[in-house]
């Protein structure tokens with residue numbers, strides 16, 4: 001499997017890492033034997049081999065129907081009900097997926113913010129093209145997707161009539177409970193299940209991520225194979241043999257040294273949204289009890305010209321994890337220029353990826369010289385197989401890392417605070433006292 005991991009420099013000695021063997025082993029067995037905190041949300045551990053095959057086929061059939069009758073697929077969801085599919089398309093296809101000539105529908109993601117301007121822009125881009133909707137919400141009551149669903153459901157019904165609209169709505173939600181599930185049963189929408197034991201941020205390999213991927217023509221079998229191979233590879237409790245556990249252990253050691261921020265850096269714009277997915281996975285899993293590494297993402301070399309200064313010379317409170325892709329999706333060379341006014345002819349006819357690789361190596365050494373530890377995850381390429389594998393690598397790593405930190409990595413109670421305030425300020429019935437108290441503070 002084409003993923004490798006290494007610690008660069010000597011910020012931490014190998015022996016210090018391996019000294020965590022017993023601790024890591026405890027976390028490993030807590031995950032695999034389901035005896036740790038949040039153990040009712042461990043469905044993702046065996047998901048790559050233990051998933052509903054009948055539903056998997058149904059996803060492919062639904063995707064084929066969407067491809068046949070829709071020029072656009074509107075995907076509605078937020079957080080884990082959105083970021084996995086978004087990053088899969090960018091990673092496996094391209095961030096220019098919608099602009100590319102293709103025989104699969106354009107895909108637009110809505111319901112991941114509360115901006116009327118964003119919604120209006122998507123409506124304008126959609127125009128009068130034929131479309132379908134995939135609404136994704138485990139709870140069915142999340143404000144952002146619920147508002148968007150109202151809008152696109154009404155648009156579908158106006159355009160096609162209620163019966164035909166119902167055939168164009170695909171809902172990915174809880175098996176039995178929730179507002180969305182109730183609506184699906186009543187209206188006859190085709191539904192796909194977010195398993196009870198898989199939380200939102202761990203749901204990319206469920207129908208949450210798989211239906212939009214399939215609609216875009218991604219080979220789902222390759223995604224699942226990558227994840228299954230990663231599951232196998234990272235199931236060894238021996239820290240010396242397990243790259244994923246070494247990554248988790250190193251994060252823990254850096255955290256103990258006061259490195260409270262992790263920058264996930266990449267050198268491919270196809271990985272920008274992977275950084276967004278990573279941020280949710282780690283922030284919701286570890287940021288609790290006033291503990292946890294704060295995850296941020298950076299896109300190099302772009303951001304070397306913005307936050308690069310801070311990384312080199314600012315506070316020393318972070319470490320970097322660099323995602324490096326060995327083989328780019330396509331190649332190009334630096335052209336020769338007879339004038340050579342920019343002095344770049346020494347690079348003429350050289351691969352642009354070669355230049356990128358030297359930017360990566362040079363940056364890593366500069367940042368390490370500046371006191372920033374570097375971890376490197378090397379990926380052979382960006383395809384469906386490696387996407388599945390990389391997703392599993394990070395999911396397993398955050399499980400171990402969260403247990404090392406002694407938090408429940410599988411809940412997210414803190415997310416409720418803003419929702420309660422928002423509902424109170426919006427005047428939701430039942431929140432009257434809170435509304436008065438909050439308004440007095442504004």
Ligand SMILES: O=P(O)(O)OC[C@H]1O[C@](O)(CO)[C@@H](O)[C@@H]1O
Nearest residue numbers: 079080081137138139142200415
């Ligand atoms: O699928 P739902 O229930 O709409 O929730 C969306 C997201 O909201 C959260 O519950 C809180 O951010 C996430 O964990 C989840 O991914």
